[in-house]
Amino acid sequence: VGALRQPDGSVEWTLWAPLTKQVTLVVWREAERQSQVMTGCEGYHRARLTNLPDGTRYAYQVDGQQYPDPASRSQPDGVHEPSAVYSPERFEWHDAEWQGVPRDELVIYELHVGTFTPQGTFDAVIPRLPALKELGVTAIEIMPVGQFPGGRNWGYDGVLPYAAQNTYGGPAGLQRLVDAAHQAGLAVLLDVVYNHFGPEGNYLSKFGPYFTHAYHTPWGDAVNFDGPDSDPVRQYVIDNACMWVRDFHCDGLRLDAVHAIYDFGARPLLAEISAAVQAIAKEQTRPVHVIAESDQNDPRLIDPPEKYGFGLTGVWADEFHHCVRALLAGDNQGYFQAFGSIDDLAQAYERVFVYDGRYSSVRKRRHGAPIGVRDRSQLVVCIHNHDQIGNRALGDRSATYLSENIQRLACGLLLISPCTPMLFMGEEYGERNPFPFFCSFGDDNLIAAVRKGRREEFASLGFAWGEELPDPQAEATFESAKLSWAWPSGEFSGRLRKLYRDLLTARKKWRPLKDRQHTTARPLPGDALLLVERGTGDSLVA
Amino acid sequence: VGALRQPDGSVEWTLWAPLTKQVTLVVWREAERQSQVMTGCEGYHRARLTNLPDGTRYAYQVDGQQYPDPASRSQPDGVHEPSAVYSPERFEWHDAEWQGVPRDELVIYELHVGTFTPQGTFDAVIPRLPALKELGVTAIEIMPVGQFPGGRNWGYDGVLPYAAQNTYGGPAGLQRLVDAAHQAGLAVLLDVVYNHFGPEGNYLSKFGPYFTHAYHTPWGDAVNFDGPDSDPVRQYVIDNACMWVRDFHCDGLRLDAVHAIYDFGARPLLAEISAAVQAIAKEQTRPVHVIAESDQNDPRLIDPPEKYGFGLTGVWADEFHHCVRALLAGDNQGYFQAFGSIDDLAQAYERVFVYDGRYSSVRKRRHGAPIGVRDRSQLVVCIHNHDQIGNRALGDRSATYLSENIQRLACGLLLISPCTPMLFMGEEYGERNPFPFFCSFGDDNLIAAVRKGRREEFASLGFAWGEELPDPQAEATFESAKLSWAWPSGEFSGRLRKLYRDLLTARKKWRPLKDRQHTTARPLPGDALLLVERGTGDSLVA
Structure with missing residues (x-):
């Protein structure tokens, strides 16, 4: 289409x-x-x-x-x-030599184009790529670029998923960025949003039944993936996924919140997306990664189609983040209530899913299933991401409230994991600028609703931050989120960045850290000691 | 509990x-x-x-x-x-010798206790069992017996799923029936309803969150199988399934409309029911069958847990019925619109699911997935069942409007199938009494709503029968549904019953018909000829 x-x-x-x-x-x-x-x-x-x-x-x-x-x-x-x-x-490509990055070598760096640089464009990212390569990153993951209202948005309010955002530089700009990334030796993953569409500029219902009353999501009616006339809606997102890989040379996709994709049919949409994208990967003989964000702790997502899995190559495992935050930063509201023991962190190392069938006091039910023996590079872990920072009322970064030692410990905990690590832009040098929620809608009622909704969301998540929230619609809020790029001068920043770089180098070179299978972790006597053993034979203590 | x-x-x-x-x-x-x-x-x-x-x-x-x-x-x-x-x-059991019936020997006979005999009780079924055994049936499938309001109901308005209906004879009556069936050499399958509860006498919400607003079913809010506090709700139905097998010696369950069981979690409820029931079966070293009614044509239901299937032993395959009806009776309204070609019937023989990924004009989307190579005894087919008769406005039986030859042909088409055949009570002798929808609610508003709803349901199904519907609440409607047991005297009835018996004997004795794997079917030149080949080497023509 x-x-x-x-x-x-x-x-x-x-x-x-x-x-x-x-x-x-x-x-x-x-x-x-x-x-x-x-x-x-x-x-x-x-x-x-x-x-x-x-x-x-x-x-x-x-x-x-x-x-x-x-x-x-x-x-x-x-x-x-x-x-x-x-x-x-x-578009004239210069990446004919590009071979992609194998899954077990992925080190992902999540970035938001609008705030990664002062200019906020695809082109402005390009000069920064060598520094990421030097850091040890192997793939950038770009927050959603489907056209959204105005020029300031995280990207999850996109309404035209085939059109790369005009204010970022449009489709040609994205192609230039991917081309440059490949020449710099970096893969590009793109965050795509198939579980909902934004509230402004959404004219889809003028054309077809893109939505269904059958299921509800936090954004309203679910996208119609299994009701009458759902085939073309499914094809719309499948073709979209293929377009980014084929026409924009992307090395993979990050599928936003797949637990809000409702499809009870016998051929799950996620499996069809995966099959279509992997067919292109096979034709082009390069690895393409399709990584789901899911809170379901469901191993079926990453099982192969022969096992009636969905065949995705990876899935986010956010619980690692929650364990680390709860332990190191003392978070204990909202979903953090369900984490906080050192045993949980040990389980996150050994078995990845902390809730793998256990009762969750927050969900008030048993949750998840065990992932079993499996290449840990299929699981993506982080200590920061856009949501985890932005879900704080002020969007404040941990560098502003955690000590240097704690930040260094968090870095170590992340990079010792056998799973695929993901950094959020600026994390590597302890960026102090916040990453609050921001938007630039054109509709006054919507703007008022977003301001109100943001407040209510925090209440419903169980977070009781008392501070006044930054105004999401204000340009200043967006500007405040831009990276300072202050690491070369700052002493602390430089030290932290060097730690990231050294540990990423160690992950690449040191056999026990390259191992993606063997990890044991057990709490030691004393308050806050955890022994993590990696690889076979060799071992190290964190 | x-x-x-x-x-x-x-x-x-x-x-x-x-x-x-x-x-x-x-x-x-x-x-x-x-x-x-x-x-x-x-x-x-x-x-x-x-x-x-x-x-x-x-x-x-x-x-x-x-x-x-x-x-x-x-x-x-x-x-x-x-x-x-x-x-x-x-209860004092007499079935210590009972070994159960292997899946590939199942010939199911669906019966409704209230109308199977003039008395309408469990005990009254017992003297009829030898005639079923002689016919060639190996298992009776009892329509739901969970306590429902009043004494007249198909069983799908039950509200107390652990209590065998008092007017049928209560739990002791059911135990006597199962005991007698086993002594007569017949297995007993029980129809259980876990996707909804009836509208009258449903006090569950006084106690706990048994229902969720998250999903809608034709009966209102879905049962809460994946929301907060859903664990005890899940356990409630899992324990129920186990009770029937362990305490009532049932040989299996038929799970009503599992496509209305909404569970997006990582451990599907159906898989947990299956695992719990099969653990009992293993302990007791007898086969226990867990057969789902599903309209999803989804092979995952009957795949083993190792393949992330739900591990059910069988699933209904209603499309065989639809093909046969559309061809032999000319049904062409509602969902019958999607069937009617001889090619569809050929596919139903060869690949069981007619819609195995094809576009369905009725559902307005592609539907289903192929079942592949698989023991056909996992698929249950019929030419009559309670729904397919009761979904006709008058509940009239085919014996009243199809010729003897057509009825005999339908019988042949059913029993030549490699799948597990299911008969509906009275079908074997061309019962002429109807099987209309009936109930005996106590609440006047509800009675009025059911009368209205029944009319609207026919309209929404796309059926345009013009006749006045029988009053579901009237005792006469219930009485009219009782079997006449007129076959010994009636000439046509006796001939039809003999055909059923002879073909069931042939299925048991003749190797090509015992084969549950090999079937080919192709239309022959001419209007309505279909060649069905069964087994390897041997073949026969229908």
């Missing part, structure tokens, strides 16, 4: 819009507006035009109203304005 | 009631009323009394109101009245 450049140079539009009998394609050919009724068949509407350069604006007109293309590849003027033709296959 | 007789002869009550601080156990000791505040701990309330015979009435008092026990084993006076102590282990 979308406006696709054909081999003969023409552009063919395909729109799935079963809810409407007639759709008019409106194209702005140079300054001239041209309209054409699309031909419809079984819910799909098509049109084809010749002699149109990339950048040509177009929109779909339904019942007299114009809307952007749900599969728009480019939104130069934002979520409410016409789409633009973009032909990703015309 | 429930009132359980202890080794020392005393009775111990355990009630899960986290929503209430104090529960009073009320016991009627002879004519005297005795009250005792139960001791509570972590949501469970307990009490113990000595010198109480079976039959002693008791109730739980919460906020001044008395309610029956959610895990009552006996409700001598119906759903609204006190429960009675019943000790199933005191």
Whole structure:
């Protein structure tokens, strides 16, 4: 679906819009507006035009109203304005030598394009890549780039998942970044959001039944992945996943909160995404990683299809974070109530899932299942990520309230893990600027609702921070989140960064730390001592 | 949970009631009323009394109101009245020799206790068992017996799933029936309903969060199998399944509509039921069958736990019915729209699931997945069942509107299948009495709602039968459903029954028909010819 450049140079539009009998394609050919009724068949509407350069604006007109293309590849003027033709296959790549990064060598660095640099663009990331490579990172993970309202957003309010955010530099900017990353020796993972769409600029329901009343998510009606007319909705996200890997050369995807993807059918959507993406990986003979965020502690996600698993290559294991935070920072509200013992941390090392069938006092039920014997590189652990910082009322970073020694200990705990480690941008040098929630909606009612909702969310999570929350809509809040890049000058920062670099080097070179299978951990007599043994034969003590 | 007789002869009550601080156990000791505040701990309330015979009435008092026990084993006076102590282990069994029926020898006969005989009791079924054995049936499947309101109900409005229906003869009656069946050489499967509870006499919410708003079913809020405090709800149904197998010697269960059991957790409820029941089967060294009704065409249901399947032993495959009906009876409304070609029937023979990933015009999406190479005895097929007859407005039986030849052909089509065949009571002799929907609620608003709902259900299913529906609440409707047992005298009836018996004998004796793996089917030139080859080497033509 979308406006696709054909081999003969023409552009063919395909729109799935079963809810409407007639759709008019409106194209702005140079300054001239041209309209054409699309031909419809079984819910799909098509049109084809010749002699149109990339950048040509177009929109779909339904019942007299114009809307952007749900599969728009480019939104130069934002979520409410016409789409633009973009032909990703015309990009000139320089990464023919790129072989990808094997799963057991992944060291992920999560970054938010808008705040990673002062400029906040894809292009501005490029000069920073060598420093990440030097640090020992092997893959950057880019927070969602699907077009969202305004220029300030974490990315989870995107409404046009095929269009790389215009304020970041649009699709060409993303291609330049991926190309540069590959040349710098770094893989690129992209965070994609298939469990919901943002609240502003979401015109999907004008076209088709993208949503279902059958299940509820924190964002309202669930995306329709198993109800009537769900096949094209499923295909919409499957094709999206494939596009990033095939046309943008991404090395993998991070699937946002898959526990909010409701699909009771016999062929799970996640398995279909995985199969489609891995088919491309196979064709291109490079590893492609599909990593789910899930709070379900469910090994089926990463089991192979032969075992009726979903075949994903990895899954986040957030409980490691919770154990470390509860122990080192003393967090004890909300979901942290369920963590905090040194035994939990020992289990997180040995068996990854702390709740692998145990009763959770927070969920008030038994939770999870054991992952069993399995390559730990399938599990992604962290001590910081965008959510864990942003879920604090002020979005304040641990460098502002934890001692240097504690921060260094946390770094050690992370990098001794057999699992795949993930850093959040700035963590490596103890960034002190916060990472609060921010947005730039255009709708006043929505802005008020977000301000109110943010407060209520903290209450419902069980967090009782008393401080006044930063205004998510204020530009200053966004600006405050930008990295300081202050590590070269700061003494503490430089030391911490060196520790990260040294430990990442050790993970690469030292056999017991390269081992992704063998880990034992047991609390030692005394208050806060944990013995972690890695590898076979060799051992070390943390 | 429930009132359980202890080794020392005393009775111990355990009630899960986290929503209430104090529960009073009320016991009627002879004519005297005795009250005792139960001791509570972590949501469970307990009490113990000595010198109480079976039959002693008791109730739980919460906020001044008395309610029956959610895990009552006996409700001598119906759903609204006190429960009675019943000790199933005191029953004297005569089935020590019973070895069970292996899955590949199952021939299931579905019966409804209330209408199978004029008396409508468990005991009245017993004298009919030899005739079923002689017919070639190997297992009876009893429609749900969990206590329901009044005396007339299919069983799907039960509210006390541990208490065998009083009007059928209560728990002792069921034990006598199972004991007699085993002595007659027949297995007993019990239909159990874990996806919803009935609308009248449902006091569960007085005690605990048995329901969740998170998912909706045709009956309202779903049963809470994955929300907060869901562990005891899960245990409630797991223990129930175990009770029927252990204390009532049942040879298996038929799980009603598992597609309405919502559980997104990492340890699916169905897998836990299966594991618990099979542990008992292993201990008792006899086969126990756990067969799901599901419309999802999902092979994971019957895959083993090692493959992350749910480990059920079987699943209904209703599409065989739909194909046969659409071809032989010309049904073409509602879900029958999706069937009707001879190719579909050929697929039903060869691959069982007709929709194994194909687009369904009725569901408006692709549906199902292939079952692959697999013992066909895991799939249960029929040409009649309670739903397929009762889902007709009049509940009329095919003998009243299909010719003798067509009925004989349908019988042949069923019994040539490699799958496990299931007959609905009376089918074998062309019963002409209907099997309409009936109930006997006590609440006038509910009665009116059921009458209205029944009409609307037919409309929503897409069935446009114009006739006036029988009144579900009328006693005459129930009476009309009772079997005539007219086969010995009727000429046609006798011939049809002989055909069933002869073909069931052939399935038992003739090697190609005993084969549960090899079946090919292909339409022959001409309008309505289908070649079905069974077994290897030998073949036959239908």
